[in-house]
Structures are given as C-alpha cells and as structure tokens.
Amino acid sequence: MKKIISLTVNGKVVEVAVEPGRTLLELIRDDLNLPGTKLGCGLGDCGSCTVLMDGIPTFSCLTLAIQAEGCRIETVESLSQDGHLSKLQEKFIEKGAIQCGFCTPGMLMTSTELLRRNPGPDEHEIREAISGNLCRCTGYQKIVEAVQGHSEEGEK
Amino acid sequence: MALPKFDVLCPDSLDEACDMLESHASEGIKILAGGTDLLVNIKLPVIAPRAYVLESSTSQLVSTHSEELWKDHSGPLAPPSPAYLLSLHRLRNELERIEELPDGSLLVGALTTARTLQMSELVRLKWAALAEGADALGSPLVRARGTLGGNICNARPAADLFVPSVALGAKLGVVSIHGYEVIDASEFALAPGKTRLQSGQILVEIVYPASPPGTGSAYYKLAQRKALDISVVGAGVRLTIDSLLKITSVSLALGAVGPTPIVAKTVIDVLLGKKLDDSTLKLAATAAASDATPIDDHRGSALYRKQMIEVLTRKILTTAYLRARRSL
Amino acid sequence: MSDYRILNTRAPRVDAWDKVTGKAQYTDDLKRPGMLYGAILHSPIGHGKILNIDTSRAENLPGVKAVITWKDVGTQPYGVSPARYDETIFCFDKVRYVGDEIAAVAAIDPDIAREAVNLIRVDFEPLPLVLDPLHAMDEGQSQLHEMYDHNICAKVNWNFGDIEEGRSEAAILRTDSLSSKMQDGAFMEPQSILAEVDGADNLTMWSSTQAPHYIQRTIAMALNHPLHKVRVIKPAVGGGFGPKASCSTAELAICMLALKTRRPVKFTFDREQVFLHGRARHQFHHTMTTGIHRDGTLAFLEHKCILDGGAYASFGIATVYYAGSLLGGPYRLKNMKYDGYRVVTNKPACGAQRGHGAVIARALFEVQLDRLAEELGMDPVELRLKNVMEAGETTCNELFVSSFGMKEALEAVRDSAAWKRKRGELGQTRANGTGIGAACGFFVSGAGYPIYRSKTYHATVVIKLEEVGGGVTVFSGAADIGQGSDTVLAMITAEELGVELNDIRVESGDSSRSVDLGAYSSRTTLMAGHACREAAQDVKRQILQAVATRLEIPPESLEIKAGKVISLTGEIDFSEIRREFLQEHKGFMDTPEGPELTFREASRIAFLELGSVVGTGKYKPPPLGGSFKGATVGTSPAFGCSAQIAEVKVDLETGEVSVERITGAHDCGFAINRTQVEGQMQGSMMMGMGEALMEQKIFDSEGRILNRNLAEYKIPTSLDMPHLESIIVESNEPNGPYGAKEVGEGAIMPVIPSILNAIYDATGVRIDELPVTPERIVEALQKKKLENEL
Numbered sequence A: 001m002k003k004i005i006s007l008t009v010n011g012k013v014v015e016v017a018v019e020p021g022r023t024l025l026e027l028i029r030d031d032l033n034l035p036g037t038k039l040g041c042g043l044g045d046c047g048s049c050t051v052l053m054d055g056i057p058t059f060s061c062l063t064l065a066i067q068a069e070g071c072r073i074e075t076v077e078s079l080s081q082d083g084h085l086s087k088l089q090e091k092f093i094e095k096g097a098i099q100c101g102f103c104t105p106g107m108l109m110t111s112t113e114l115l116r117r118n119p120g121p122d123e124h125e126i127r128e129a130i131s132g133n134l135c136r137c138t139g140y141q142k143i144v145e146a147v148q149g150h151s152e153e154g155e156k
Numbered sequence B: 001m002a003l004p005k006f007d008v009l010c011p012d013s014l015d016e017a018c019d020m021l022e023s024h025a026s027e028g029i030k031i032l033a034g035g036t037d038l039l040v041n042i043k044l045p046v047i048a049p050r051a052y053v054l055e056s057s058t059s060q061l062v063s064t065h066s067e068e069l070w071k072d073h074s075g076p077l078a079p080p081s082p083a084y085l086l087s088l089h090r091l092r093n094e095l096e097r098i099e100e101l102p103d104g105s106l107l108v109g110a111l112t113t114a115r116t117l118q119m120s121e122l123v124r125l126k127w128a129a130l131a132e133g134a135d136a137l138g139s140p141l142v143r144a145r146g147t148l149g150g151n152i153c154n155a156r157p158a159a160d161l162f163v164p165s166v167a168l169g170a171k172l173g174v175v176s177i178h179g180y181e182v183i184d185a186s187e188f189a190l191a192p193g194k195t196r197l198q199s200g201q202i203l204v205e206i207v208y209p210a211s212p213p214g215t216g217s218a219y220y221k222l223a224q225r226k227a228l229d230i231s232v233v234g235a236g237v238r239l240t241i242d243s244l245l246k247i248t249s250v251s252l253a254l255g256a257v258g259p260t261p262i263v264a265k266t267v268i269d270v271l272l273g274k275k276l277d278d279s280t281l282k283l284a285a286t287a288a289a290s291d292a293t294p295i296d297d298h299r300g301s302a303l304y305r306k307q308m309i310e311v312l313t314r315k316i317l318t319t320a321y322l323r324a325r326r327s328l
Numbered sequence C: 001m002s003d004y005r006i007l008n009t010r011a012p013r014v015d016a017w018d019k020v021t022g023k024a025q026y027t028d029d030l031k032r033p034g035m036l037y038g039a040i041l042h043s044p045i046g047h048g049k050i051l052n053i054d055t056s057r058a059e060n061l062p063g064v065k066a067v068i069t070w071k072d073v074g075t076q077p078y079g080v081s082p083a084r085y086d087e088t089i090f091c092f093d094k095v096r097y098v099g100d101e102i103a104a105v106a107a108i109d110p111d112i113a114r115e116a117v118n119l120i121r122v123d124f125e126p127l128p129l130v131l132d133p134l135h136a137m138d139e140g141q142s143q144l145h146e147m148y149d150h151n152i153c154a155k156v157n158w159n160f161g162d163i164e165e166g167r168s169e170a171a172i173l174r175t176d177s178l179s180s181k182m183q184d185g186a187f188m189e190p191q192s193i194l195a196e197v198d199g200a201d202n203l204t205m206w207s208s209t210q211a212p213h214y215i216q217r218t219i220a221m222a223l224n225h226p227l228h229k230v231r232v233i234k235p236a237v238g239g240g241f242g243p244k245a246s247c248s249t250a251e252l253a254i255c256m257l258a259l260k261t262r263r264p265v266k267f268t269f270d271r272e273q274v275f276l277h278g279r280a281r282h283q284f285h286h287t288m289t290t291g292i293h294r295d296g297t298l299a300f301l302e303h304k305c306i307l308d309g310g311a312y313a314s315f316g317i318a319t320v321y322y323a324g325s326l327l328g329g330p331y332r333l334k335n336m337k338y339d340g341y342r343v344v345t346n347k348p349a350c351g352a353q354r355g356h357g358a359v360i361a362r363a364l365f366e367v368q369l370d371r372l373a374e375e376l377g378m379d380p381v382e383l384r385l386k387n388v389m390e391a392g393e394t395t396c397n398e399l400f401v402s403s404f405g406m407k408e409a410l411e412a413v414r415d416s417a418a419w420k421r422k423r424g425e426l427g428q429t430r431a432n433g434t435g436i437g438a439a440c441g442f443f444v445s446g447a448g449y450p451i452y453r454s455k456t457y458h459a460t461v462v463i464k465l466e467e468v469g470g471g472v473t474v475f476s477g478a479a480d481i482g483q484g485s486d487t488v489l490a491m492i493t494a495e496e497l498g499v500e501l502n503d504i505r506v507e508s509g510d511s512s513r514s515v516d517l518g519a520y521s522s523r524t525t526l527m528a529g530h531a532c533r534e535a536a537q538d539v540k541r542q543i544l545q546a547v548a549t550r551l552e553i554p555p556e557s558l559e560i561k562a563g564k565v566i567s568l569t570g571e572i573d574f575s576e577i578r579r580e581f582l583q584e585h586k587g588f589m590d591t592p593e594g595p596e597l598t599f600r601e602a603s604r605i606a607f608l609e610l611g612s613v614v615g616t617g618k619y620k621p622p623p624l625g626g627s628f629k630g631a632t633v634g635t636s637p638a639f640g641c642s643a644q645i646a647e648v649k650v651d652l653e654t655g656e657v658s659v660e661r662i663t664g665a666h667d668c669g670f671a672i673n674r675t676q677v678e679g680q681m682q683g684s685m686m687m688g689m690g691e692a693l694m695e696q697k698i699f700d701s702e703g704r705i706l707n708r709n710l711a712e713y714k715i716p717t718s719l720d721m722p723h724l725e726s727i728i729v730e731s732n733e734p735n736g737p738y739g740a741k742e743v744g745e746g747a748i749m750p751v752i753p754s755i756l757n758a759i760y761d762a763t764g765v766r767i768d769e770l771p772v773t774p775e776r777i778v779e780a781l782q783k784k785k786l787e788n789e790l
C-alpha cells in the first residue's frame, strides 16, 4: 500500500505517494526526475547517492523515502542557481576534482555540508569528511585541493 | 539492490509503537531505526544466500529454484524478510538525546546517532570510549544515520558502539506494553544478531554510570582501512584509580573475538589494586587474550586476533590510565 | 613553457559543467518511452552440467514480456580474441562459475523482471570445482572447456638473448616469488545497458562501455545482426579501468530482448553483479631469477608466471603476454626468458585492468632489484639509474623506445622526495617502522595491433564546421570513460583551428561517428589525438583555402590565431567578406566587428565556397615488433615510463600500514592537459596502493566471492590516501601528436613495488603475497624474530 508523504526537495514542497519499500534514492531519481544523484552500490558503501537531509549528508540508497517525511532534502541539482555554479562547483572544475564524475554529486554534497559547518577545514578534516564517499578515479588529491581552495578564498 | 515487500508503520509515540509491535508480532515485525544494518540485511542479493545452494551441493542434483531448496534442505536458511517495519523516525524528539543525569550518569536516547555522539563534548570528555567507538564506526555517512540503539540491538560481535558500551557498564532501558525493564549491556547479546530483547520490546535509552574523578576510558579498533571497515579486533576499557594511582575498578570488553562482545573477566584480578606498570600491562594483556575465543575468518585468523587482543589491551589500558590520571 | 595557446595548459574538462551540476547523463539515467526492464539469471554454482531449464513459470508471470535462454539466442561462440572464442551468450551445456549467465527476462517493471528470474528453474549435475590455479593443470583435474587441454587457456614460452650466458656471467643472482589475488576494477558506476530497435531493424545500444567499436562487432557477430545496423553509443561512463572493455553477456542479452520485444529494454548491474561478472585483474603467481653483475648492471631475467584467468579467456591472452613482454624495459636487459601459463578455473573470468598484465610482474622485478642492490651494497635508485634505457634503444624483445624520460623521472622523484636524506645509510634497512621505497615502470602507449586481425585504422576522426559559421563539431568513436579524452580532442581541435575551447563540441563514443578501437592499452591520446590533429588541419586548410580564393591570395599567407584569420604578409582587406556576412545577418546583434576577419566569418565563407566543410583524420601504427610468436603483444608506437617513491609508517605491533606520501614522476611525452595527466597519475597511485595493501576477491570453497560489495572489497578511502605529489616529465615523443604519449596505465606500474620496498625498509621483512595485510606483516615479523632467536 502506497503511503502519502510530504517533504521539501531543493526548496520545493512535494507530496508523493510511495511504496513502503521505496528508497529515498528511487524517489529522487525515478519519481522526482532528479537523476544527478547516483546509485553506486545500494548498500551504504560508496556515497554516490549522498544528499543532504535536514542539512546532514545522508546516503539516500539506505534511507526509505518514508523516513524522510517532513525533511528538507538537497540534491546536487540545488547547488547551482539559475545556471550559476556555486563556488565549490567552480573549484571542482578548476582543480580537476572530476574525472568520470560519478562520485562528484555525492562528493559535492558532502563537502558542501563540511564547509557550512567548518568554513576553513584543514586537509585532515576534509579527508575525514569525505571518507564515506569513494572515488576510484582521482586518488582524492584534487578533490581535497578543491575543497581546500574553496575555503582559502571563501564564499564569494 | 532491491528491497523485499513490506509495510512500514510510523508510530507517533512510544505507546503507539509498543502497541503496534504487539499487535503485529505474529506477522513478523522489525524495528527500523537508522536502517543502516537492517536495510542492508534485508536487501535481496542476486545470488541466493549461502544456505540456498551450498547445503545441497553434495547431493547429485541442485537447482536454482529457491523453493525446492528451501524444501529439500534443512540447513540454516536466511530468515524470511519481515512483513512490517516499525520506523521510529517520528520519535526522534523523544529518543534522540544526550543528558547528564543529576547523579552524574549519562543518559543517551536509543535514536542518538553516532554522529551526534561524536560531536558531543560531554561524551568525549567523560565517556571517551563511547566517543572513540563513534569515531571508528563506518564512515561519516553511516554515522549520520546509524544509531546507538541499532548498534546495540543488531548485536554484532564487532559493533563499535556496543563494545565500548559494555566496557563502560551501560544499562539498557527497554519498554513494551508490559512496562519498563533494565538489562545490563554485558548480558544483552546472546549470539551474533541475537539479544535478550523479547518481541514487543523497544530499547529506548542507554545509561552510562557516572565518571567520577580518577576515571578514564578508551576504545581502539583495529581494521584494514582507516574508514568504512569492520574491525578485526576492537577493545574498550573503563578504569578508575585512587589517589595513589592504584586501579580500583576496571572493565574491559573485546569485540570481534567471540560470538558476542566479550567481557575480559580475568583482567580484573590482574589489575585491581595495582598501578599500571610494564609488567602489569603485560600480565593484563595475556589475561585478556585468554578470555577471548576468536575464530578464523576472511578478516583475520584466530591466532592474529589473539595476538592483537594483547596489543590492543596494552594500548587502551595505557590511554585510559593516562586519562584517569589527568582527571584526578 | 610551450608556444601553444591551449595545449599544455590546465584547461577545464569539457564535460565538467555537466558533471558538477548533475546533468551529465550516464546510461542508467536514460529513459525511453515504453521501456522494459531486464534481469539476468546467474548460476548459483561454480561448475555443473545443465540438465534442464524450465522457464514456464517466469513466462506466465504477469508483466513479463520475454524470457530468453540459449534456445532463443543460439550457441554462437564469441569472446575477445578470435583464437579463443570460448563464451556463448547463455550457458547451454555447462555453467563454469558462480555468476555464469543462464537466462534473461524483460518485464514492465524491474521488480517483476527480478521475480521472474527467480521463477526459472534450472537443474544441474554438479561437477568437481577447479579453484586452485597452481593445480588446475594437474592430471585428473576436472576440465572446464574441451578446447583447453589441462585447463591451459594460453601459454607463452619466450627466450630472448641467452640466459645461460647471462647466468654464467652474473656475480649475484637470486630467486624470488610474488603472488596476488584476483582484483576488481571497482569503478563507481555499475555497468548499465539500454537497447532499442527501430522499424528498419536498426539496433541502438547505449552502454557503459570502454570500447563501442568492439562491442558493436561482437553484437553483430553473436546475434547475427547486420553489422551496419548495430550502433553502440557510450553516454557518460563512471569509470572502466579495463573490465568494461569486453562485450558482456548482459549487453548481448539486452539487445536480444529488445529485438524480441521490439521495445526498449534497460538493465543496470547490481554492485554484486559487477563482482560476479568480473573481467578484472587476474591472479598472478610469479617466480623470477635475476642475475646482476658486480657493477650493478643486469645480466639476465628468468621468469615464470601462472595466471588464474577464471572461467573464460576474455582479454586473458593479451594478459599472459603482457606479463612477460613489459619487463623488456625500462632497463637494459639483454637476456630474458619467460614462461607464462594462463589457466582457467571456476571463478569469474579475468580480463584487462589498468596496467594490463604487467603490474604484479613489475612489482616482483622491482622488489628483486632492491634486494640485489642490498646484496651489492648499492643504493637502489643508483642501481636503477645504472640500468635505465635511453631514447633510441630497443629491448631484447624488440620493443623500440623512441622517447624515454626514465632517467629524468627517477632523478625527479629522488630529488623531490629527498631520497638521499631520508634513506640514510646505503643499503641499511631501518626496521623502525618508518620506510621509504622506490620503483620504476614501463608501459605501452597504445597496442600496436587491433584485437582482431585487420588492416583497420585504429582511430579516425571527422571534424565538421557548422554551416552557419563559428561552431566546430568533432566526431569520434573514442570513449571518454572519465580519463578526459573528449577534452584532449577538443583542445587539439581548438589549438589547430586557432579557436576557443568552448567553440568546440565533441560527439564521441559512438560507433556511428568514426572508428576508434576504444579506451584500452592507454591508446587514445596518441591514436585519436593523431587522427584529430589531422582532421583539424584538413578543416583549417579548407577554410584558409576558401578565404584565400575569395581574396585571390595564396592560402599560405593566412593563419588563424585566437579566433581571427590573420595575414602573415601584411594588411589585407577583408571588407568585402564582412559586408557579405553582415548582409546575411540583418537583425542579428552579435555581428563581428574590428579590423580582422573572425573565424565565424571565415568558416561561413568556407561553406559558401565549398558546401559543408568536413575534415577527416586517421591513424594506424606502422608495422611493429619482432617476428616471434606473440611478438605483437607489447608493441606500441611509443612507451611511457614512470618512477615513484613511497613513504610509509608501519605499526610494528599491529602491522597496520599507513602510506604517508607518494611522489611520482611520469614521462607522458608532452602533457596535452597538465591537470588531466596529474589526475591519471593520482588515480593510478590510488589503485596501486589498494592492490598493494587491501584489495582482493576472497572466494569460499564453492567458488563464491565472499566480499562482493564495496564494504568488504576494500579500496582506499580518502583517509587511507596520503598526499600525492605528481611530477610531469616531457620527453617529446616523435611518434605522438605534439610529442604526447600515455599516462593512463603506466603510472600504476611503480606503485606496488615502491610500497613493498618501503615496507621492507620500515620492517625488515619481505611479504611475498599481496595484499600486504597487517596480519601478514605481523606474521612475517614474528617469523623473523623466531629465526633470529634460533
């Protein structure tokens, strides 16, 4: 039996009917048509599916949509406004923090939260914060540099 | 990976939760906290769990057909997935909290996440083993969802919050329609995944005894990578010393070296009334190893685990002792 | 720096904007109207005869549109190497590993498809399992394939120079061995496939693949569908590293389901299926005897290797050759003998993975060099420097190195990592928990020959100007799987045409755009790069010709710079062209101004003069290599080389290893994009470090992978990775475009041995089995302690 829940996704209140077993990731990708959030493992191991739930980085593959009722969800699609990239997105591009890009949405969400909480993180704090987001392409070096570069210059 | 079919119940109060647990008990109902353990366990694998086929591969004929195998082979089968999940997410106001009680003990609500534990300065200052357990658990993403209650109730021998909780002498507050009950953390687990919790019971709070001056605790997790790993061995300790720096009480718990978190009882005799010098440390380490019954598995051999208990015991005792001295 | 405007810079990736905004489309993000969902039935047992397949219950499940088995698709063998076509789309007589594919379903919903698969009943007669590669060749072992006597899928017996002479001359020789476990690519995007058929039987498949060209051919062959009616498109791909280079059963089955249902069908692997499918790194068992002269120069290498290839050949023939051939460099080595055996076992097939075939061989050889240096009392870096080849030399197995910055790379890491200071006393291991280690590597820059015997071009590129003027589109079959080849093609085109990067659009990874053999053997920059440069020059020639014709001047007097056509011989009057352009664009607000002719006007003129302007380029390596059997594998138009220094800390009680810093230098010939070269080096360091310390597929006694998820198949997290220092060496490769050659795979070569050598320095013990887990270190330390006490 579907359940009706309401939640805020990228600033908009949405009301949806979901199967009890539907994950937040399926809701976001398939029902709300926001495919920027990725499915890499479905088991909480890789972080490709990271969204912010009430401001906290959350793996949406291991969270039921129902558990997110009443919550504020932010996905990668929310980071740029009217085609303007956030400072962190720009740094990711500038520093070469992207290769295949599959981990990128999750990495961006996790680091966005870190920078909100701690605007000037050191290298270890950055590595610690993104340690649940696996990246197979970059060796993390340029991702760390992008987040660092962001904090060095501060938000515009 | 797909989830099986189930219905989710979302109680608005603890009483409602207890009622729901009771009324659906016969159909199969599971409590859902963060879900970081439960949802992983019930997601359907592509290749059937070991029991489906392997039990039968000695016979002449095997089949992909799971029903046949369920029927033919009486080996330990994967439990059928529950018909209901009882999600506690609406009870966060009630069950997510960290509070120092008037008697100096610490009350932590069952829905408190590892992330919240990590960020609590109070916990880090006085119940360091618990904070260090939280640091060691999974990754930031797991810590954001995984709860203390879930970590204790899943009763994994390696559970990174459960093991320090045992060392810290935690008491578990459990409710059901029949009322409130307190269970010692050290007696809670029966086997991997099995606890003393009766059907219908919910773990609501965990109480850690006060941490008076002269008390120190520590937890150390040995794993292969620095995040996202299950411990090969985990060890937690809490000890209290007197003004002469002699140990007046000690409790040491070990993870991943037996079917449940283990209390190293022999260590107590070795340490009580002693100062922590090199020879005492050595004796304590040997004693701790003798208390454990590790097995060989793909994460580590029994022998290595035994040896590492000794190493970890020395590490955590040294750290906890130092902390105890600092707090005098 | 260089004279280039765009090349050799840190230009941002052309797909970066899409990727940071979540707009980049990967296969699983695609949806088609009326789309069905696929599911696959895998064998739950490792080896068995199929007695019966009953699909009736699956077929009757509401919502199921098709169920297919071998009865529907036939048993046409296929595979990677034409000489070893040992796979069929579905198993029909036997299953050979846990995960072998038996049937597939298409249904209106993914859950129904999955449920249907579970309703298919297959009965098996189990056969004895072959799991141990070291015994797979033994008499009396169960046979996996009739075509592989004694389960030997391929063997190589090579003898270069005279190793007996080498042996007799050597002052010191030693024998060591090193073994590894099967590994996984662990790319973040699980494979995904979407196939669709139109009314004219045109089959289009979008797939997360590294090699659209080979996949296109395999689909046409295995499904007996006209080759020209198969189109393979590679959307954004979330990493490949090798395993996505071969055609999978899933790709074939989903195409078949689309043909059968005449509806689009999509299927995305579960992470578990990524592990079941495999096609990643082989398991290697190397033994080497290396001899050395008193002065530190190499005398000979005798090398034996057994490779566990899993159930099918896949890329494995190339693997067993690479494992031997790539030890020909980067050192002068006159005498080399190699005996390689690739055996089949009841495990997922192994194939190519970054550093194809050569990684563990390299690791052991570099460990041996350190051990020999220790015996000689020589600094291991000095010993290497004494032996490194230089440009213009040929290896004993007839590989010609046309550029070679090996010495520069080694010196660069030595100096940058302060090797001499940190290493301390020569040849003394500290065994105090702190260690430093060095190693080198050598790799092809594109395979010299295609996988099937053919005179095909390896890469062609078509560049077309927008008829309206201003825009340029690059059409290529090259597969950007994250390594950044689209950006390389765009940069080359922009450089050649003298325009800005954002005027270039790249349409690539599509078998209908041009021929490109795919993203493997580190070939794209060199090969597609050559073709792209030629195509761009062709376009440029046509533009300048058209403008010159208009102006009645020689085309040689014109050049395009920074988006403007300029005259090399003095002022030229462009006003006639400008007037014509303005006339065509009444009402437009962005009309060109200024004294120079813009690229936009020039390319418009070219259209008006010539019609659509299309430039083409092509590349094929010259005939390469010797004439001995298997001489083609290992040949390349160019060779990359690299050096690395790893610094580690080891907890001598628990055996925990912490890699503190890796300094790497790689000779990529010429860095088309400096950021991307570093990115490839850093990604290689991570993969190598994972392989050295934690990555392994663990099998139970029934041939099941116990750790088929990313929690227990451990790749390094951000906390495990240290700071990575990457130094670019540019040796100007004569056979590469602008002097460029590879970096994608070569950079992984020195990682494992530099870590192994550092661990030895830190602990005083050598571990001969990978991964080097804490437990193995403790075990070795204790063994050594016992030995010392005796």
Ligand SMILES: Cc1cc2nc3c(=O)[nH]c(=O)nc-3n(C[C@H](O)[C@H](O)[C@H](O)COP(=O)(O)OP(=O)(O)OC[C@H]3O[C@@H](n4cnc5c(N)ncnc54)[C@H](O)[C@@H]3O)c2cc1C
Pocket: A043, A044, A045, B030, B031, B032, B033, B034, B035, B036, B037, B038, B039, B040, B110, B111, B136, B137, B138, B139, B142, B145, B146, B147, B148, B149, B150, B151, B152, B153, B154, B158, B159, B160, B161, B197, B201, B202, B203, B204, B228, B229, B230, B231, C711
């Ligand atoms: C990627 C990953 C890594 C992990 N790494 C670690 C690790 O390093 N260390 C570690 O210890 N664990 C680890 N875990 C396991 C898990 O995250 C933790 O054990 C977590 O604390 C479980 O909490 P939860 O709230 O998510 O539990 P849930 O999954 O919601 O529940 C777990 C079990 O407890 C029961 N339960 C939950 N709450 C209650 C309650 N209040 N009363 C009664 N029963 C209850 C549930 O019914 C279920 O059986 C990992 C998990 C993942 C996915």
Ligand code: FES
Pocket: A038, A039, A040, A041, A042, A043, A044, A045, A046, A047, A048, A049, A050, A059, A060, A061, A062
């Ligand atoms: S997809 Fe959610 S953590 Fe991997």
Ligand code: FES
Pocket: A097, A098, A099, A100, A101, A102, A103, A104, A134, A135, A136, A137, A138, C188, C238, C239, C482
């Ligand atoms: S960029 Fe490919 S996984 Fe991170």
